[in-house]
Amino acid sequence: MIDHRPRVHLRPVAGWTNDPIGPVHWAGRTHLFHQVNPDGGYWDRPHWGHVSSDDLVRWRRHPLALSPDPDPDAADADGCFSGCVVVDGDEAVLVYTGVNGPAGPGQTQASCLARSREPELERWTKDPANPVTVAPRGHDLTGFRDPFVWREDGRWWQLVGTGSAERGGAAWLFSSDDLTTWSDEGPALDAATLVTRDGLQTWTGSMWECPALVRTPQGDALILSVHDGVTTHHPIAVLGTFTGGRFVGRRIQRLDLGPDVYAPCLYTAPDGRLIIWGWSWEATTVARQRTQGWAGMLTLPRELTIDADRVAVRPIEEFTGLRGDELSVERLATPGGWLTGAEVARAGNVVDLEVALGPAAEVVSLRLCRAPDLQEYTTLEVDRHRGELWLDRAASSLDPDAGVGRVGGAIHPSPGRELRLRIVIDRSIVEVFVDDRISLTARIYPTRADSTGIEVVGSPTAVADVELQAWNLDSIWSAS
Numbered sequence: 001m002i003d004h005r006p007r008v009h010l011r012p013v014a015g016w017t018n019d020p021i022g023p024v025h026w027a028g029r030t031h032l033f034h035q036v037n038p039d040g041g042y043w044d045r046p047h048w049g050h051v052s053s054d055d056l057v058r059w060r061r062h063p064l065a066l067s068p069d070p071d072p073d074a075a076d077a078d079g080c081f082s083g084c085v086v087v088d089g090d091e092a093v094l095v096y097t098g099v100n101g102p103a104g105p106g107q108t109q110a111s112c113l114a115r116s117r118e119p120e121l122e123r124w125t126k127d128p129a130n131p132v133t134v135a136p137r138g139h140d141l142t143g144f145r146d147p148f149v150w151r152e153d154g155r156w157w158q159l160v161g162t163g164s165a166e167r168g169g170a171a172w173l174f175s176s177d178d179l180t181t182w183s184d185e186g187p188a189l190d191a192a193t194l195v196t197r198d199g200l201q202t203w204t205g206s207m208w209e210c211p212a213l214v215r216t217p218q219g220d221a222l223i224l225s226v227h228d229g230v231t232t233h234h235p236i237a238v239l240g241t242f243t244g245g246r247f248v249g250r251r252i253q254r255l256d257l258g259p260d261v262y263a264p265c266l267y268t269a270p271d272g273r274l275i276i277w278g279w280s281w282e283a284t285t286v287a288r289q290r291t292q293g294w295a296g297m298l299t300l301p302r303e304l305t306i307d308a309d310r311v312a313v314r315p316i317e318e319f320t321g322l323r324g325d326e327l328s329v330e331r332l333a334t335p336g337g338w339l340t341g342a343e344v345a346r347a348g349n350v351v352d353l354e355v356a357l358g359p360a361a362e363v364v365s366l367r368l369c370r371a372p373d374l375q376e377y378t379t380l381e382v383d384r385h386r387g388e389l390w391l392d393r394a395a396s397s398l399d400p401d402a403g404v405g406r407v408g409g410a411i412h413p414s415p416g417r418e419l420r421l422r423i424v425i426d427r428s429i430v431e432v433f434v435d436d437r438i439s440l441t442a443r444i445y446p447t448r449a450d451s452t453g454i455e456v457v458g459s460p461t462a463v464a465d466v467e468l469q470a471w472n473l474d475s476i477w478s479a480s
């Protein structure tokens, strides 16, 4: 059986993981946390897992940072849901969602605090005053979770993800002088007041999870994850302006064109760069995830910028530090185009590709993770004429439990210019970046050890104008 566990994507050794959370720079290292169920490959009673790095490339695993309280009356008896970490003087303060009670109307979700002063951030002391922020009454809110805290104008601000069946998703704002006592400032934004510049209402579910406020000189954005009360959907960015405690939205953008990414969290690096990680779930059955004993990973760290009223993402520069020697790309003719030679194939399914499509390569497909007899392959179609990118998983896997379907959308190519694709394949995840702007994340599950070829398919003039470079990638784990 092929091992689908990634080599360059963060995840715990075993068990379930979902949202990345709480990135913080502390004592010279970047610490990142994530939702985890250490007991198996299924979601249950979330804990906070913990990793850290001194270069954002190689990572170390730490023990669990936070676990649900054994006291059944505690605010977090049934889960330490998502949140963030802020630095307050000489203390790191973890702001998380404490959950009490089984899922349903009687359950409470409320913001709680835990503090640490340790260089390694391995021991956290929960605040006896927990919970510090509870859901405002009288609004029939469907959930109240994932606090995002920042400091501005001498005060602490907290946005909490929430929503109601009537008004849709909302990001509710609170303010505080001391992180403990919070005043209700009302919704910074809710779906009912979110009318985009062209007057269109875009469907954004009935609950927003994991809000994060992006502030840049080029404009502001609210990153939200769309939930409809039953199902998790996809992350969006609302571009607009945050002022006077209200977010005025101008346009809504899907943050990723793929089906398998959710709940991105935001990190402001010491050099000012904005970096996000997302959660990439499995595209297999729940039963399969339980049997294999693990599920979920975090996406690559992506630098986020706002450019021309759009959010752009690309892998952080440092990621190239994992590259081994460049692989030689020998072109072998196929009926549809050309196939890379043995060296790229030998790199297996952990490979970093740069593909340059010249002006003649207007419509081209790449068959990734391709078996020599075409029993398995994943198609990536670039159509610059229509301005679209699509990923098709119809033939990705012989496993009937693996996700299928064609996903993609508009890529807004610049006419007449070269188009650049960056493709990172890591066993069961494919992350595609178009011109350092647009991402597409999908999970695939090749079953054969020889499903490793890369074929370029198109008209003879189109495929002749495609350049491909490839590198294999070292593991991200420095001490395990």
Ligand code: FRU
Binding pocket: 018, 019, 035, 046, 081, 082, 083, 097, 145, 146, 209, 210, 232, 262, 263
């Ligand atoms: C998003 C989410 C959050 C919640 C966490 C629980 O994926 O549902 O809203 O805090 O996961 O694990």
